[in-house]
Amino acid sequence: MSASPTPGDVHLREETLLSERAYRGKFLHVRRDDVRLPDGSNAEREYIVHPGAVMVVPLLPDGRLVVERQWRHPLARVMLEFPAGKLDAGEAPLICGIRELAEETGYRAAEWARAGILHNAIAYSNEGIEVWFARGLRLGERRLDVGEFLDVTDMSAEQLDEAARRGELTDAKTLIGLLWLQNWRAGRWPLDWSPAP
Secondary structure, three states, X not given: OOOOOOHHHHHHOOEEEEEEEEEEOOOOEEEEEEXXXXXXXXXEEXXXXXXXXXXXXXXXXXXXXXXXXXXXXXXXXXXXXXXXXXXXXXXXXXXXXXXXXXXXXXXXXXXXXXXXXXXXXXXXXXXXXXXXXXXXEEEOOOOOOOOOOOEEEEEOHHHHHHHHHOOOOOOHHHHXXXXXXXXXXXXXXXXXXXXXX
16 A cells, blocks of 8 residues: 655654454445554554546547536535546556546547546545546447536536636546646646557
8 A cells, every 4th residue: 555665754654553344335445554653653544445537538639628517415516526436446547537537428539548547635545536638529329327427518617717716616536637737738748648448
């Protein structure tokens, strides 16, 4: 679970002494670890174990973006988001992105580019969300999962930026996707595009 420390970070490293399952659900698991802190004292760490996910930034030919609106129970509100979904066991991130984009929106993409990974809740979860861009979109039939309800629409980057400014767009992964998009369009963060498999 823990990564090797980089040379300048050894003085920050915590050593896991004991790790146990605190809760096992259908989707998420919670672990409780006893750790030794850098000063030699002990502490407890509780965190959520997540299988990982993929988020897709879908680019329409006119530059607009495909986004979704769906109810998120923990916040008891409808959220504005880029399409995303969790990785199935053994699933490659690109395949997950292709699957989620098609299932949730009906779109298939001719080209894909991996932007990177984000860790949206580093204090209490090991979840990593891979960020992918998709272009050359063509609309087909969507196939939502059982119990999944969402609206699909499109917005410009400027509309999303304004929604973020007003506090209407607060989803961390979508904000990171928007940041990545703005930097890519400005020529600062390159993307390496490949044809869909």
